[in-house]
Amino acid sequence: MENGLKVRDIAGWLETWAPKALAESYDNVGLLVGHPGDEVTRVLVSLDCTEEVVKEAEEAGCQMIVSHHPVIFGGLKRLQGASDVERTVMRAVRSNIALYAIHTNLDNVLTGVNHQLAKLVGCVPDSLHILRPMGAGLEKWSVFVPEAHAEAVRVAMADAGAGAIGRYDGCSFSSKGVGSFRALEGAQPHVGTPGELHREAETKLEMVVPSTLASEVERAMLAAHPYEEVAFDRLALQQERSDVGAGMVGTLAQPMPWEAFSDHVKEVLGCQAIKHTAPVHANVQRIAVCGGSGSFLIGDAKRAKADVYITSDIKYHEYFQAEGRLQLLDVGHYESEWQTSSLIASKINEKFPNFAVRLSGIRTNPVSFR
Secondary structure, three states, X not given: OOOOOEHHHHHHHHHHHOXXXXXXXXXXXXXXXXXXXXXXXXXXXXXXXXXXXXXXHHHXXXXXXXXXXXXXXXXXXXXXXXXXXXXXXXXXXXXXXXXXXXXXXXXXXXXXXXXXXXXXXXEOHHHOEEEEEOOOOEEEEEEEEEHHHHHHHXXXXXXXXXXXXXXXXXXXXXXXXXXXXXXXXXXXXXXXXXXXXXXXXXXXXXXEEEHHHHHHHHHHHHHHOOOXXXXXXXEEOOOOOOOEEEEEEEEEEEEEEHHHHHHHHHHHHOOOOOEEOOOOOOEEEEEEEEEEEOHHHHHHHHHOOOOEEEEEOOOHHHHHHHOOXXXXXXXXXXXXXXXXXXXXXXXXXXXXXXXXXXXXXXOOOOOOOO
């Protein structure tokens, strides 16, 4: 088990993966209940956070619940136990259990909810790309580091999210040179003597940094750097990120008859029923997906020339937007996102491999069919 882990450690790692700045403006993500400095030995992961899930966390000895859907979505003006949300929050507070939500920020990253959904329904991973790119900004950072410390600084910046380019991470470039400086009165230089010009063999380390992670990367860089005053440059790039945004589109390895594909989707997602529009093609191969409520991307799916668009919560009049150009499959909100829990748990264990992460055994889906 990792020693001395805090709520902030789990939250920080999740926010390196899915920065809070990528969440939609209406959303409520991050630490909703609890103190960042509280110690954590066990985490429970669930799609939803309900009173029953908090009880499960109590019984399992978990000090933190990470859910995809935020239990506090609208404003809370009082806590009297009058609603399911109030009772859930009150129970978590009484049991000193932190509640953390990773919602639309996880929808909007390349390796998030929609990537998992697309793989589950059979899309080839290498074919996947964002359906509606967000156009988030990128910067190129250059920092000058003593040669002996260059690797430590590179690793710290990479762990904070620097150097991620598309399907690659840890990307960097380094070049060697000689830096010079003179420490003035009152300075406490790592190398050199105050009042004397000093020359030091240094590495110029260059990495791409998402603008949404700039503050986290700067903190990590400064913490790992040995110099009292750190010299670094930040340049805004015209290039925008292609790995953040809504929805996902890709292709099946082979075309499938639409009936067979629909049956496959129903089976792998555990759907009791699927609502759909009329088929457009006898065989389908190009598939668009959006976990949760995705009717806002119907137009994007048509422009991407998808044969099928898989999502949920489509309203009656929105089905007409298919216009005979693609088939809409409404699989249900829970069914489109239940796989998110295992995705989050795997991500936590990627960073903290010996840490106790438990998947909730409660099926929180409030919808049933007869």
